[in-house]
Amino acid sequence: MIGLLATFVIQFTHIWDQNEIRTDLQEAVIESASDPKKFKPFDDGIFLLVYTHDGVVLRGNVPDLFPKEAPPSFDAITEVSHQNRSFLYYDAPIQHRPGVQGYIRGVVPMAFLDRKSNSMFFALLFGGILFVTVAAIGGYWIIQRGLKPVRTVTNLAAQISLKRDLSERIENIPESGDTIYQLASTFNHMLSSLEESSNREKRFNSDISHELRTPIAVIQAESDYARQYVASLEEAKESFQNIFVQSKGMADMVSQLLEIARLDSLTNIDKEPVPLSQVAEQLAHTYARLSKEKHLTFTSHIDESIIVYGNQILLQQAMANLLDNAFKFAHTRVHLEVSSGSTIHISVQDDGIGIPPESIPLIWDRLYQVDPSRTSKENKGLGLGLFFVQNVVQLHEGTLQVESTPDVKTTFGFELPIHNNSEI
Incomplete structure (x- = not known):
């Protein structure tokens, strides 16, 4: 994006400078031709020359490599090239100077504009590299700082998965109210709910094991006693009655647990x-x-x-x-x-x-x-x-x-x- 922006700026500036130098060239030539006091051999990149009507230079210095045989250009600004150098020039006849016949020529080397474009290019290139470097370092620091709570959540989740310890919590998160703080708070709340649920299930498993252990032990004892020692129908009925009572209690418990499990879901x-x-x-x-x-x-x-x-x-x-x-x-x-x-x-x-x-x-x-x-x-x-x-x-x-x-x-x-x- 910075490269595209730099290219656009350079192209736009180059075209703008060309239009501006054309305007300045035309205005400088016309002013010098109408008022000799405003004639300056060189001003802001523009060379001004005084020519006789037969093409002899009276005043001013001709830019290096400018073709001396370039014909007059009174109607429009002309671009001419010689030995890989380009120039813009414009001519205007001298006015209000008795005894002087000739014209004023203004010449602008295109290398002047190229130097300006190159200077801007290198400035943009250096500025872009500096900006990208600072943005990369600063962005990396900001991202690392901003994602630190996320890494904390990730590491904590990994520790909980490894240790199976739901008592861990995310700490030292500033109460800023932003998304990261909300994430950490939600994660802590989730851990609290899971820990409470886990502890409740552990107590439930312990309690149900305790509740079932007694009737199972009674049933085993009665069955073993009846198998080995019962000698009469009355003793057998008593053992069966004890087994029935204990099994009915277990059935009631299982029925209630199933009903509660259904409600829980x-x-x-x-x-x-x-x-x-x-x-x-x-x-x-x-x-x-x-x-x-x-x-x-x-x-x-x-x-x-x-x-x-x-x-x-x-x-x-x-x-x-x-x-x-x-x-x-x-x-x-x-x-x-x-x-x-x-x-x-x-x-x-x-x-x-x-x-x-x-x-x-x-x-x-x-x-x-x-x-x-x-x-x-x-x-x-x-x-x-x-x-x-x-x-x-x-x-x-x-x-x-x-x-x-x-x-x-x-x-x-x-x-x-x-x-x-x-x-x-």
């Missing part, structure tokens, strides 16, 4: 208008009967005609999970409330053992259980119910709530947004 669900009040009333009727068997007091307050936009099966199962959880740990009473205001609020309250404050952020994790008392034989659970509720609420764009005072009361709930009729 969903980013959207089929939604339709759900008569939430009717769904809640049916659950209240079912759990009212169950409360009599468990000798608990069950109460409910459900607003009428609540319609929510969502998946009826998932919402019903989420509310049932909260009720199951409350019935496991309640001492005397359980309360269900479904109300509508700026949002739709669903809550379940019990007077059970409660949850310590430090455990509340963890209760939504898979297989998490607060303490051994919550996994005692009569309150045996898999630790998947609240995780399921969390996924359902997130798919319905809702928010979760939990409040607990140990041995006083615990309230689990969630709120769902209200959609207008056009959205439904």
Whole structure:
């Protein structure tokens, strides 16, 4: 691009100078022919000569190699060449000089213009080389400096791939708000998400291994005992009963894990208008009967005609999970409330053992259980119910709530947004 620009500038300047020197030549000759006081033998590259009418030079110096036999040129500027040298010349008759007959000739060697063009060429060449050198060095420095965070990201990604350590982060990136900073921030955020997900999966694998180890061990022990020592039908039935209980627990766990895995993979669900009040009333009727068997007091307050936009099966199962959880740990009473205001609020309250404050952020994790008392034989659970509720609420764009005072009361709930009729 610099070479093309230089060529254009040189050609344009050469043509411009030619036109300008032609004009200057013509003006200088005409002025000298009309006013002898303005005659100068040499001025700004123009040689002026005084000729007699028969071609004898009276004043001025003829440029080297200019052909003396060149005929007069009164009508236009003429270009003449001699021994590889070119000249422009122009003649005008002498006026207002009594007793003098002749003409003024102006001559311009083309070598004068060539020297100007060559000087400009070398100036542009030197300037172009200097500019390209400075631009290359400066551009390389700027690019290296600008791409340093990108190289940091690349090297960090290679280290993570090699070490499999997701705790690494990109540091020392100035908060400039440019694209590089956004790239580094996004990469750090991605690493945090991956690390959290990886840690959660590790805990899940550890927990599920622990949960499955016990029933598998019981089944193996019962089978081995029955194979070697059972001598009567009653003893065999007892062993089969233990095996059945353990295998059923494993089947329930696998079923819930599959359901949760299905929810994890969903980013959207089929939604339709759900008569939430009717769904809640049916659950209240079912759990009212169950409360009599468990000798608990069950109460409910459900607003009428609540319609929510969502998946009826998932919402019903989420509310049932909260009720199951409350019935496991309640001492005397359980309360269900479904109300509508700026949002739709669903809550379940019990007077059970409660949850310590430090455990509340963890209760939504898979297989998490607060303490051994919550996994005692009569309150045996898999630790998947609240995780399921969390996924359902997130798919319905809702928010979760939990409040607990140990041995006083615990309230689990969630709120769902209200959609207008056009959205439904």
